[in-house]
Amino acid sequence: MSRRRLEEGFFKVLMLLSTAVVLGSLLLILLTILWRGLPSLNLAMLTQLPQGGYYLGKEGGILNAIVGSLYLAGGATLLSLLFSLPIAIYLRLYANQTRQAEVARLALDVLWGIPSIVYGVLGFAIMLWLGMRASLLGGIIALALLELPIMVRGMDEALCMVPPALLESSSALGATRLETAVKVAVRQAFPGLLTAVLLAFGRGIGDAASVLFTAGYTDRLPGSLLDPAASLPLAVFFQLGTPFPAVQERAYTAALVLTIIVLALSLISRQVGRRFTRHVVR
Amino acid sequence: MKTETFGSTDKSIPAHDRRRGVARRQLRLWPNRHGRDRWARRSMALLVALVTLLVPLIALALYERARPILADQSLRELLTSSVWHPLQGAFGFLPFIMGTLWVTAVAMLIAVPPSLLTAVYLTEYASTRVRNLVMPFIDLLAGIPSVVYGVWGMLTVVPFVGTVAAPFLTRYLGFIPFMQSDNPTGYGVLAGGIVLAVMTFPVIIAVTGEVLCAVPQGLREASWSLGATRWQTTHLVVLRRALPGVVAAIVLGFSRAFGETMAVLMVVGNVAQVPHSIFDAAYPLTALIANNYGEMMSIPLYDAALLCAALVLMLVVLLFNVISRLVLSRIARQG
Numbered sequence: 332m333s334r335r336r337l338e339e340g341f342f343k344v345l346m347l348l349s350t351a352v353v354l355g356s357l358l359l360i361l362l363t364i365l366w367r368g369l370p371s372l373n374l375a376m377l378t379q380l381p382q383g384g385y386y387l388g389k390e391g392g393i394l395n396a397i398v399g400s401l402y403l404a405g406g407a408t409l410l411s412l413l414f415s416l417p418i419a420i421y422l423r424l425y426a427n428q429t430r431q432a433e434v435a436r437l438a439l440d441v442l443w444g445i446p447s448i449v450y451g452v453l454g455f456a457i458m459l460w461l462g463m464r465a466s467l468l469g470g471i472i473a474l475a476l477l478e479l480p481i482m483v484r485g486m487d488e489a490l491c492m493v494p495p496a497l498l499e500s501s502s503a504l505g506a507t508r509l510e511t512a513v514k515v516a517v518r519q520a521f522p523g524l525l526t527a528v529l530l531a532f533g534r535g536i537g538d539a540a541s542v543l544f545t546a547g548y549t550d551r552l553p554g555s556l557l558d559p560a561a562s563l564p565l566a567v568f569f570q571l572g573t574p575f576p577a578v579q580e581r582a583y584t585a586a587l588v589l590t591i592i593v594l595a596l597s598l599i600s601r602q603v604g605r606r607f608t609r610h611v612v613r
Numbered sequence: 614m615k616t617e618t619f620g621s622t623d624k625s626i627p628a629h630d631r632r633r634g635v636a637r638r639q640l641r642l643w644p645n646r647h648g649r650d651r652w653a654r655r656s657m658a659l660l661v662a663l664v665t666l667l668v669p670l671i672a673l674a675l676y677e678r679a680r681p682i683l684a685d686q687s688l689r690e691l692l693t694s695s696v697w698h699p700l701q702g703a704f705g706f707l708p709f710i711m712g713t714l715w716v717t718a719v720a721m722l723i724a725v726p727p728s729l730l731t732a733v734y735l736t737e738y739a740s741t742r743v744r745n746l747v748m749p750f751i752d753l754l755a756g757i758p759s760v761v762y763g764v765w766g767m768l769t770v771v772p773f774v775g776t777v778a779a780p781f782l783t784r785y786l787g788f789i790p791f792m793q794s795d796n797p798t799g800y801g802v803l804a805g806g807i808v809l810a811v812m813t814f815p816v817i818i819a820v821t822g823e824v825l826c827a828v829p830q831g832l833r834e835a836s837w838s839l840g841a842t843r844w845q846t847t848h849l850v851v852l853r854r855a856l857p858g859v860v861a862a863i864v865l866g867f868s869r870a871f872g873e874t875m876a877v878l879m880v881v882g883n884v885a886q887v888p889h890s891i892f893d894a895a896y897p898l899t900a901l902i903a904n905n906y907g908e909m910m911s912i913p914l915y916d917a918a919l920l921c922a923a924l925v926l927m928l929v930v931l932l933f934n935v936i937s938r939l940v941l942s943r944i945a946r947q948g
Contacts, residue, residue, distance in 0.1 A: 339842045346734035349727035350747065353818065356811045357754045361763045367768055418664060421657035431661065436664040437938055444865070444934035445671070445927060446872025448899050450924045452906055453671055455693040456678050480662070507650035532757075537758025540899070544907050564760040568875065571767070586764045590757065597756050601749065 340603030368587025369565045369578045377588070381550045386573055393585050396566035398552050400589075402467060403562055404536035408528060411482050415531075416524070419486035436487070443480040448540040450476050455544035467553045467560040470546025477541050478531040483505075485530055489523025490516055497612060518610040522603050529600035530556070535591050539564030563589040577612070623677060671928060672919075679921035682914045691921065697885050704918040706925070711887045712802075712895035713926075719806025719891055720870045724813045725863055732821035732862075737847050755815035763879035766808040772808070772882055775799025779892050794892035800882035803891045808876050813866040820865055820941070824858030825851060827944055858944045861937035868933040872926060874899040898922050 379392035419434075426432040454473035455465070463469060493516050500509040517524065538560070547559030548569065568581035599605055644652060676683075682691070682704065694705030695769025735744050779794040786792045828851050836846040852859065881903065906919045 335842050335845060339844045342844045342847075343738065344732075344764060346738060349730035350734050352727050353731050353754070354750055356814070357750055357757075357768065360754075360757060360761065360811070361764050363769050364761060365718045367764075371620070371831070388618075394634070413662075414660060417653075417657045418660050421654075421661050425654055425657065426661070431658075431665075433942070435661050435665045435673065437935070438668050440938045441668050441931060441934045442664075444868055445668075445932055446873065446874065446899065446930060448902055449675070449923050452902060453674055453909060455672070456920060476667075483664075507646050509650040509653045511644065518777040533756055537760070539758070539760050540903060541697045543903060555884050564758055564875065567760045567764060568879070571764070571879070582766060583768075586761050590761050593756055593758060593761075594753070597753055 333544040364583065364587050364590050367421060367580075367583040368590075369584075371584040371602075372587060376581065376584055380552070384521060385550070386570070386578055387495075387575060392568050393563070393581070393588070394549060395550055395552055395561040396563045396585060397588065399467075399546070399561035400536050400563040400592075402553060403474055403542060403546055403560055404532050406467070406471035407478055407535045408482075408532045410475040411478040411531060412528060415479055415482040415486060416517075418485050419490055420516070422483070424489040424508060424512045424516060426553060439480045439483050442476075443484065446540070447477050447538050448543075450474075451544050454541065458545065463556075464499040465545060465547030465559045466557045467546060468556040470560055470562070471556075473541040473545040474538065476534045477538055478535045481534050482531040482562050485527025485559045486520075486524050489520040489527060492523060493519045498515055517611060522605075522607050527604045529596050529603065533596040533600075536596075537589060537593055539568060557559045563592075633869045668931070672924070672931070673690045673713055675924040675927060679917050679924050682917035682921050685914060693920075695887060699912050699918070700832060702913065704920060706898070708885045708887050709896055709898045709901045709922065710925075712881070713871060713897040713899070715802045715888045715891075715895055715898055716805040716809060716881060717867060719802055720813060721863070721867055723806055724810035724817060724866060724870075728814050728817035728866070729859065730822060732818045732825060733847055733852070735818070736822050736825040737843065737851065740913060751815050752817055754811070755819070759812070759873060759876040760870075760879075762812055762876040763909060766804060766876060766880035771799040771804045773799070774801070774804045774892070783892075784818035791890050793890050795890075796882075796892045796894060798882070798894075799893050800880060801894045802881065802888050803878045804847070804941055805881035805895065805897070805935045806891070806934040808880055809870040809873055812873060812876060813870050816869050817862050820862035821855075821859055823945060824855045824941070827858070827947070828854050844914075855944075857940050861940040861944075864933050864937040868930045868937075871933075872899060872930050874903050877902055899928050902926075 375390075376392040377484075378394055379390070380394050381391040382389060385391035399420075422432045422435060426435075430435065450473045454469055454476070458465070458469045497515060497519060498511055502513045506514070542562050543565065546562060548561050549559045550561070551558075552608050553560040566585045567582050567589065570578050570585065573579065636845050685702075686704065691704060691706050692710065693707055694703070695707040696703040696705040697708060735747060740745070775798055779797070779799065783794045830853060832850050833846055836850045837843075841849065877897055878900040881897060881900060883896050884894035884898055885896045885901075886893070888895045901923055902919050906916075910916055
């Protein structure tokens with residue numbers, strides 16, 4: 332065998348090994364979480380609030396964290412949707428390929444790269460300045476900032492997939508750009524837009540560093556936007572911090588619940604691409 | 614009502630507008646469809662401008678809050694002093710900066726070779742079917758929350774480092790300066806590096822994949838027609854052409870690792886010291902902020918010092934991000 336064939340084979344094996352390492356690490360993570368999280372998973376865990384002495388290993392569950400996380404990520408996704416849909420429409424349908432759009436896209440990419448702890452710290456600093464305490468609202472705003480670039484980027488790409496001929500036909504019929512955007516582009520790109528929203532929701536529900544200061548933590552369900560709210564990632568983090576093995580077991584279970592939610596979201600967003608196509612022109 | 618618009622006799626309206634019925638339009642409170650389009654355009658442009666300004670605004674806000682400490686001590690002093698005694702007003706960031714750099718460097722050493730090889734495999738070697746099968750899993754890896762990575766790190770990586778990697782490497786590679794271990798717990802730079810490496814896999818793989826796809830197919834075909842093997846084509850033609858983009862992908866992965874908080878915090882040991890070996894415990898900047906911010910607000914300048922740390926973190930990430938994004942967008946335009 333010649334040297335170059337040997338080289339070819341060597342690197343091919345190396346590449347296959349690397350791919351196996353990458354996929355294997357995913358498998359290892361999922362198996363570890365499943366194996367350690369499953370034993371403590373039961374209905375009480377999911378449907379009860381922490382009772383007295385919960386953090387010493389007594390009765391209770393993590394309902395506060397599950398509900399808190401859904402409130403936080405749901406609110407943040409709605410808030411961020413309010414801003415990101417117009418931004419994506421403007422970037423793609425009004426100002427595409429202009430200098431302004433180019434700079435805005437760069438800014439969004441950079442925003443995406445900003446560590447979530449920075450959002451958390453900044454959010455809390457601003458809340459202190461306004462005299463607010465850690466609250467659901469603060470957490471929602473910090474998370475919305477984190478989700479915004481993810482959502483806009485996804486929507487931008489979804490709108491990019493709309494065939495130009497469709498937009499041109501709409502314009503040719505005398506529709507304004509706004510009408511074309513709302514009645515044609517958004518409908519055509521709907522599955523892609525929904526995928527972007529779900530992706531952002533998944534990112535939001537899993538992030539701990541941005542809600543660490545802004546949303547606080549509580550054993551009760553938040554009754555209003557100004558109450559502090561618990562969240563699943565922080566439930567994992569705080570329960571791991573206790574010295575009791577029984578509580579740590581529950582942290583693994585909370586991590587399992589979080590992982591299942593994120594995986595389910597990811598699967599759903601994949602399916603969404605195939606469903607919800609009632610208004611899509613092919 | 615045609616007659617109304619055409620028959621308007623209001624002389625205050627210019628004649629050509631009277632003919633086009635503008636007068637009636639202007640009196641309406643709710644704008645007509647062209648007016649709505651204009652309004653939508655303006656308000657959306659405003660939103661876009663706001664988002665574009667968000668990055669400098671965040672940096673400015675952090676700077677504003679960090680100013681008390683920057684007025685008290687010079688930035689150079691803060692970055693190079695290793696004395697961290699908030700109660701005595703000594704805020705040396707050096708141990709934390711070194712902690713971040715050590716963990717990130719180890720993570721990149723571990724992450725870069727396999728991610729690049731995987732990206733090359735998926736774009737240059739694998740069939741479309743295999744690629745479509747594997748990519749969703751890599752996206753999945755990107756979607757796993759950092760806390761879950763942290764839990765995995767504590768359950769698997771830390772014991773592995775403590776009981777297998779540390780004794781083994783100390784015994785056989787102990788003569789290399791960074792490889793001695795006097796830390797039997799496993800919590801330290803190496804554990805943090807491994808966890809961060811797995812977290813940066815998807816970033817580097819996805820971006821490198823895009824960059825490699827942008828290399829014109831004709832280049833590959835020309836190389837094959839000269840009798841080059843796939844690997845020769847890959848490393849002599851494709852990778853050479855894609856080099857700036859690959860570097861940008863690595864830099865993006867670096868900045869992701871640099872700013873990661875929760876996962877690192879859980880496995881890195883959090884001892885405020887400058888690490889001297891990959892097994893030493895470290896205390897990265899992000900962990901410092903996460904562990905201490907919001908507490909002990911009564912200590913003067915403490916709050917400002919932590920915001921200054923956040924500012925340093927943000928500026929480093931910002932710099933790397935802007936550079937690599939500019940490189941990548943230039944590649945996307947050429948492709």
